[in-house]
Amino acid sequence: MLRNLCFAGRGTMIKTVLLDLSGVVYQDNELLSGALDAIAVLRQNGLHLKFVTNTTRSTKHETLQNLKSLGLQCEASELFMPAQAACTWLELNHCSPHLLVHPAIESEFSSCKQDRPVAVVVGDAGEAFNYTNLNHAFRVLQNGGPLLALAKNRYFRDKDGELSLDAGPFLAALEFACGRDALVLGKPSGVFFSLALHDTGCGLDEAAMIGDDVESDVSGALEARVGVGILVRTGKYRPNDETLFQPAPTAVVDNILAAADWILQHNAVAL
Amino acid sequence: MLRNLCFAGRGTMIKTVLLDLSGVVYQDNELLSGALDAIAVLRQNGLHLKFVTNTTRSTKHETLQNLKSLGLQCEASELFMPAQAACTWLELNHCSPHLLVHPAIESEFSSCKQDRPVAVVVGDAGEAFNYTNLNHAFRVLQNGGPLLALAKNRYFRDKDGELSLDAGPFLAALEFACGRDALVLGKPSGVFFSLALHDTGCGLDEAAMIGDDVESDVSGALEARVGVGILVRTGKYRPNDETLFQPAPTAVVDNILAAADWILQHNAVAL
Incomplete structure (x- = not known):
């Protein structure tokens, strides 16, 4: 409750939104309802987007092509996968x-x-x-x-x-x-979330993660000190998932569009 | 010290001697000095012998043939290996x-x-x-x-x-x-020592283990409640090995022949 109270008042502005793909943006090779609107409204409000997925059997190019075929335009710099996390880690170290x-x-x-x-x-x-x-x-x-x-x-x-x-x-x-x-180096590792933000110039506390996996996406991000973790009730979400892991989600909402609304409202309050 | 004091007085008679092979009985395909004498004197004094080895790439038959080629006569019932431990466990369960x-x-x-x-x-x-x-x-x-x-x-x-x-x-x-x-089911598992004694009718406290590996042979046996664990200073033994693991060896002696003497002396006192 303390966490929610904290965010109800003046807080840190969210600058980057980390979005899980499967179960949040698309499901069974179709975009989920509201996904394109959510992505558009976040972009219109100047938020950086970073799609983060644990896929380890497709290249980044293939994943981008797949998103394009679904109707989602996504820049290469907006997609972050474990292989890229590994390459970044290897270069930095x-x-x-x-x-x-x-x-x-x-x-x-x-x-x-x-x-x-x-x-x-x-x-x-x-x-x-x-x-x-x-x-x-x-x-x-x-x-x-x-x-x-x-x-x-x-x-x-x-x-x-x-x-x-x-x-x-x-x-x-x-x-x-x-x-x-x-x-x-994949979700829910803290290193993954840090590396995902590496090229954004954005601090962990200035990011929000939207995911359908309460452990890997949401608790993992919050554990890594990502500012906001939003659980959506799509994809693999099952009732009461939000009670299973600590830290608990900052918010639980119906879908990606509601998550986008939550973030914009949060930023409005934080101004 | 309490343990040694206990064995200095009237104690449980040793009925079965468990002997590691490599480093205790033979080394580099040659019998170690005193090995045949030790085995003979233990047999003459009515003790059951059980050679216990962790070998998992040779059959029991091949291991027996190898011992025979070194000059050591050993009955099939006197050799116990992890595969046999597994077969015994599968049958019992x-x-x-x-x-x-x-x-x-x-x-x-x-x-x-x-x-x-x-x-x-x-x-x-x-x-x-x-x-x-x-x-x-x-x-x-x-x-x-x-x-x-x-x-x-x-x-x-x-x-x-x-x-x-x-x-x-x-x-x-x-x-x-x-x-x-x-x-x-191999050494130093307690199950291994128990199963090795399964067909002897001899309790764990009526057995002694002789080995050159203080962890796998000696501490493992004592942990499994084998009555006596004797570390020999042959094979892989290195000075101060006896201080590395608990329970500590009941005795540390120069070689298998000295270990046989220790057991016979123990039994004489225990009478």
């Missing part, structure tokens, strides 16, 4: 990558410098998670370099309807082998 | 195995019953640790059945002199994926 990621996104790392101390980058590599590749990564880790993860999901719903192993278990394997924890 | 072990030891499970609830058994499967096999094991685990491990070593020194991934990391992967801990 003067490291070169040793990749154990899905072959589809290896090209995302082509511009990384190759002559620096090596960090192992693990993504959802699928069939590339074999003994030889994992052992190679383990041997690289013995130089003491960092272990980075694009995400640490346990499993995903596979094409056959059954659950299949995601990157998390293989990351746990390497963590156990080398005795060090990975730095997770 | 009315389970059938789903194997993810080294192909060389799959035959060790041929007598297991196949029509029962399934437990996943993970050993050092080497190249068989690929995505398809691990995902298959993960899907089997979704039925809620047990996850058994022949051992949980992180890595081993490979033929090329470098460290390579052992079974432990892949076990950690499955543990993370299914959210349950594995039951480890």
Whole structure:
């Protein structure tokens, strides 16, 4: 309640809005109701937008093309994904990558410098998670370099309807082998939210996150000290989700358009 | 000190001696000095012997043949290995195995019953640790059945002199994926020591363990409530090893022959 009271009065202006994609902007390859209006009104009011997704099997180019095919115009600079978070981290920390990621996104790392101390980058590599590749990564880790993860999901719903192993278990394997924890660069990692704002010149407290996943999107962002975390009742939202994790959402609203309204109203009060 | 004082007086008679193999009985394919004498004198004094080793890439038959080639006669009933521990556990717990072990030891499970609830058994499967096999094991685990491990070593020194991934990391992967801990059936697991004594009719407190690995052999056995744990200064022993883990060894002696003498002396006092 204290949090809400705080925002009811004069507060920090929101300058950047972080938006999850699946379940917030679109669902099952269709834009959700009000998504285009919400995005338009946020832009008209001078807010920076950054679409943040944990996708680790598509390139940024493919994701942009997909958004375009749905009718959403989005600049490359407005889309932020874990592979980009990893590239930014590697550049800021003067490291070169040793990749154990899905072959589809290896090209995302082509511009990384190759002559620096090596960090192992693990993504959802699928069939590339074999003994030889994992052992190679383990041997690289013995130089003491960092272990980075694009995400640490346990499993995903596979094409056959059954659950299949995601990157998390293989990351746990390497963590156990080398005795060090990975730095997770996808949501809900605090590093992800910080890196997403890296090129905006906007502080964490000047950003708002809109998501349908109370843990990964909303609590993760608030934990990372993003100023506002708004949970929408679309996508994977289920009643009472807002009670499951701390920090609790700053607000719970019906959809992305209501979230945009909430932010504009907040900024009006904060003026 | 209390422990030693206890054994200095009238105590429980030792009926079974558990002996580690590598570093205690032999080293680099040669019997260690005094090994045959120690084994002979223990047998002459009516003690049951059980050789216990964590080997997970050789069958029991191959291990027996290897001991024979070194000049050590050993009955099949005197050798206990993790695969046998797993088979005993599966039988006692009315389970059938789903194997993810080294192909060389799959035959060790041929007598297991196949029509029962399934437990996943993970050993050092080497190249068989690929995505398809691990995902298959993960899907089997979704039925809620047990996850058994022949051992949980992180890595081993490979033929090329470098460290390579052992079974432990892949076990950690499955543990993370299914959210349950594995039951480890090799040393230093308490279950291993209990199962090793299963067919002897001898209680844990009536057994003594002789080993060169203070953690895996000696502290592990004592933690499992084996009556006596003797550390020998051969094999992988390094000065002060006895101070590294709790419970501390009951005794530290030069080699297997001195350990046999210690046991016989203990039994004489306990009479």
